[in-house]
Amino acid sequence: MTATPTEHRAKIAEARNVLGEVISRARYAGEPTVLINRGKEAAVIVSYEDYATLRELRSYVAELEAGTAPDEVHKARVLSEALALAKYRATD
Template sequence: MTATPTEHRAKIAEARNVLGEVISRARYANEPTVLINRGKEAAVIVSYEDYMTLRELRGYLRELEAGTTSDDAHKARMLGEAMAVAQRRALGD
């Protein structure tokens, strides 16, 4: 069974002091860090790979929302596959 990856949380000022560690966790351990500003989630530091996956998913989603082509079923399948990849990454597979 695969364990759920750790999600770290840190105030921005604290994360700034250990930025190299925060980046290493995102890059090598696939562990995001949620940055907190004044008690609220402000941003997340994730690996570049995860960021690019998110961009790709957003693009597919925009195309599906437009719904102007007869190829929407294909796009929906592609989005589902990309989401499955993202989920596997999040689970550390």
């Protein structure tokens, strides 16, 4: 069982002052930093590995959505719903 990584939050100006530390946390510890701009989440600094995984998942969902087999359509819907739920939870 994998523990949920620590998520850091920082205003963009503050993160800029310690950018090396923010990048190191993402890269080596797998700890993302949510960047805040004017009180709202603006972006997230994550490891390249996490970014590549997200891109791969999005590509996979797009391929499944383009498919015509019922199984592919079902898989695409399940993955799309999971991504939508993750996005909803991230903004909650």
